[in-house]
Amino acid sequence: MKKxxxxxxxxxxxxxxxxxxxxxxxxxxxxxxxxKTKPSEKLLKSGPxxxxxxxxxxxxxxxxxxxxxxxxxxxxxxxxxxxxxKPMLAWDVxxxxxxxxxxxxxDMKMEQVLVPSSIAVFGPETPVNNTPQxxxxxxxxxxxxxxxxxxxxxxxxxxxxxxxxxxxxxxxIISNETLPGGGTTDYAVAIYYEAxxxxxxxxxxxxxxxxxxxxxxxxxxxxxxxxxxxxxxxKHHSDFNVGAMSFxxxxxxASIKKYIPEFEITYAPDHRQAIADSWPNSVDDSAAREExxxxxxxxxxxxxxxxxxxxxxxxxxxxx
Ligand code: SER
Numbered sequence: 302m303k304k305x306x307x308x309x310x311x312x313x314x315x316x317x318x319x320x321x322x323x324x325x326x327x328x329x330x331x332x333x334x335x336x337k338t339k340p341s342e343k344l345l346k347s348g349p350x351x352x353x354x355x356x357x358x359x360x361x362x363x364x365x366x367x368x369x370x371x372x373x374x375x376x377x378x379x380x381x382x383x384x385x386x387k388p389m390l391a392w393d394v395x396x397x398x399x400x401x402x403x404x405x406x407x408d409m410k411m412e413q414v415l416v417p418s419s420i421a422v423f424g425p426e427t428p429v430n431n432t433p434q435x436x437x438x439x440x441x442x443x444x445x446x447x448x449x450x451x452x453x454x455x456x457x458x459x460x461x462x463x464x465x466x467x468x469x470x471x472x473x474i475i476s477n478e479t480l481p482g483g484g485t486t487d488y489a490v491a492i493y494y495e496a497x498x499x500x501x502x503x504x505x506x507x508x509x510x511x512x513x514x515x516x517x518x519x520x521x522x523x524x525x526x527x528x529x530x531x532x533x534x535x536k537h538h539s540d541f542n543v544g545a546m547s548f549x550x551x552x553x554x555a556s557i558k559k560y561i562p563e564f565e566i567t568y569a570p571d572h573r574q575a576i577a578d579s580w581p582n583s584v585d586d587s588a589a590r591e592e593x594x595x596x597x598x599x600x601x602x603x604x605x606x607x608x609x610x611x612x613x614x615x616x617x618x619x620x621x
Contacts, residue, residue: 303412304330306370308355308402309377311335314417314471316344316479318376318521323348325525332368336377336394341479355398362405371412374528375402381421381576383483384444395447403458403466413465415528418452418540420472420513421445421485425579432581434542434588441579455539465532468539469589472513472547474520475604477611485576489514489553492566493605496557497612498621501565505573508551511582515545516599516607523595530593537588545597546604547583556605 303326310319310333320343323331328348333340336354344350349368353360355377364370377398384391399416406414423432424439438449448470455466473486480494481487488504489512495502515523523543548556554566589595599607615621 302327302330303372304332304368304370305372305374306332306334306365306368308334308373308375308398309336310344310350311338311340311479312376313476313479313481314474314517314520315376316341317476317517318374318524319344320347321521321525322374332364332370334364355401356393358401358405361401365405365409370409372414373402373406373411374415374524375399376417378417379444380482380484381442381444382485382487382573384447385442385576388443391443391447395444396450399451399454403454403464407458407462407464411464413467413528414455414458415524416451416455416466416468416539417524418448418468418470419444420470420580420584422449422452422470422540423579423581427581429582431583431585432542433585434537434540442576452540459538466539467527467530467535469523469527469541469543470584471520472515472544472584474515474517475608476517477608477615478517485573485580486512486514488550492553492557493608493612494621496561496564497609497616500561500563501567502554503567503569504550504554505569505571506550506577507570507574508568509549510574510577511547511549512577512580513544513547513582513584515543515597516604519545519597519599522598523589526595527589527593535592537592541589541592541595542584542586543589543595544584544586545599546601548601552601556601557609559602560605560609
């Protein structure tokens with residue numbers, strides 16, 4: 302039976318992904334970890350939880366041995382905006398945390414390590430439309446720099462040590478359980494919360510800013526599908542492009558207006574605009590489709606309907 306450690310289980314993706322993983326592999330077989338944020342009751346009550354930072358190799362090793370871990374999913378990361386504010390923290394969490402994960406996994410002969418990457422690996426010189434799998438990786442953010450280095454490190458451990466390392470380049474992830482922690486694509490989440498609460502939103506990127514995005518159920522499906530893929534069939538390892546939908550801020554607002562006609566949006570681009578401008582409009586994910594059968598389920602309107610339904614119910618209960 303698999304024993305999986307999810308590092309960063311309290312974050313936007315980890316908080317939902319860990320619960321789904323527990324449904325598949327059993328509550329006791331999925332150990333949740335956080336660095337400092339208080340976990341939800343759901344996460345705490347459904348299985349083991351340990352507070353530690355993967356940047357401390359001794360702690361990581363201790364808990365991996367305590368639970369006999371054979372698989373690590375490293376969801377911990379400092380995202381693009383916080384990373385520009387605190388570049389050294391981004392380096393520490395994203396790089397030192399990762400090298401510790403890879404070293405402990407190698408040392409303990411683990412079965413698998415999954416480390417998400419991001420569209421932040423791309424930069425202003427990368428082709429923006431249908432960005433290819435193999436392309437120019439010259440990011441301008443510290444987050445992007447650490448994600449490129451992380452992809453290279455993952456592939457290095459596959460080649461040099463035969464360690465099974467996998468990763469996928471998440472686009473902006475939209476969800477309704479835990480807010481994202483300081484990324485450039487956060488407007489695509491905040492807009493739904495504000496549409497429900499105040500029927501208006503001031504967007505920090507321009508109306509025609511287009512980025513690749515994905516709804517949380519597809520993000521979880523992509524991650525689990527990649528974890529379960531046959532390793533021998535993979536030609537890529539740490540850097541799969543995964544697409545789902547791609548829209549401008551204006552198209553996002555128009556989708557919300559279909560269901561909340563009185564919704565109003567204004568645009569006040571700030572320092573995050575330059576980061577958004579350095580990332581692709583859309584990505585070519587044919588490698589993920591061919592090598593492990595990736596297929597997204599949600600488009601923009603399907604996501605909008607679900608987001609507004611879930612957040613509307615939370616709002617009625619006074620939970621927003
Ligand atoms: N959502 C991330 C960010 O905006 C991109 O992976 O930083």
